[in-house]
Amino acid sequence: MNDEDGQRLPPAHDSLAFGARATVPATIFALSITGGITVKPREGRTILFGRNRLDVHVCLGETDRRVSRQQGVVFHQDGRWWVRNTGRLPVRLPGSRMLFTDEQSLPLAAGYTPLFVRGSKGREHLLELFVTGEDGRLPGTRHNDPTQPPRTWKLQEDERLALTVLGQRYLLHEAFPRPLSWEQTAELLDELQPEAGWTAKQVAHKVTAVRNRLSREGVPGLTREEVGEPVGNTLNDNLIKELVLSTTLIPPDLARLDRGQGYITNQIAM
Structure with a gap:
């Protein structure tokens, strides 16, 4: 695939769960165990992910034939990033939200979003996504801030x-x-x-x-x-x-x- 609009991430890149930084707000990072890519926001830009390394930007599950050759696409539209499933298997998002083939695309919030594709013999293939915030940086540390309690509901x-x-x-x-x-x-x-x-x-x-x-x-x-x-x-x-x-x-x-x-x-x- 042509990566002229993005910068490659090596397989040894730290997990995006630790965050990511970019000079441009809403820059997206996509990473699997085989490496990944980071792309600045622009209308129509896409990141393809799936099993066929030659036809995608991020290779996912390349040894697992259950994973589609092009399992899905992340794209920039209307000022934000979206994810769509184009493969046969569902893609699982946080909260056990399942995204099925050709289902309506889901928007990505700023920050970290892990995607999972369950392949053969119970294998779980992980695609990590991270969209930088408004200033292009990680949220600041808040070590000494008071802990914010969960919202509880009033019951009779x-x-x-x-x-x-x-x-x-x-x-x-x-x-x-x-x-x-x-x-x-x-x-x-x-x-x-x-x-x-x-x-x-x-x-x-x-x-x-x-x-x-x-x-x-x-x-x-x-x-x-x-x-x-x-x-x-x-x-x-x-x-x-x-x-x-x-x-x-x-x-x-x-x-x-x-x-x-x-x-x-x-x-x-x-």
Whole structure:
């Protein structure tokens, strides 16, 4: 390929996870274990990546026939860099976002973005991308700045209790946690609060209200339209993961279940 618009990066180049510097803002760096390229921004510029070293700018998975000869392209359009999948295998981005063949291109944010292509025998081929910021430099170090806490979500007391029961497997750090069913959750809540008259319908209503509230605040993956059919437990799984990752729900919340802890443990094992 013609590299006149870019500068080659050697295979021994440091991982782009450590960052990259350039004199021109929005310069992109692309790197695999075989080397890479850095390109300044200009409308229409492209970086091809894939297995066929002779036909791409960055060779990826050259010994793995599962990887397409031209697996994808990174291109500059409308003032920013985008990535498109042109191969047969999906490309995995952070957050388990899968980019499939001929799917709509995704924009790249400033900073580091790793792309993965899963080849034969479970091999993972990594393409590292880094887009420099507005001043073309790395973000400054902030060693002594106060730690910025995660955004937590406000829950009513009955919502917190219902979600703690629903998502207790996540708080117990099980290997492959799944939410309890509405019926299981209602039964356990009724054991904890027999005077409240919990029902499966009441649990579903409260949890759905929390999902809708967080979705309006911009949390992804909480509506049927986003995840598609069949939905199964996906919406509740995404909700509980958000609540746990944001530290809205934490393992000490399990203390709320002490009254019926033995019963809850037995129910989980069934």
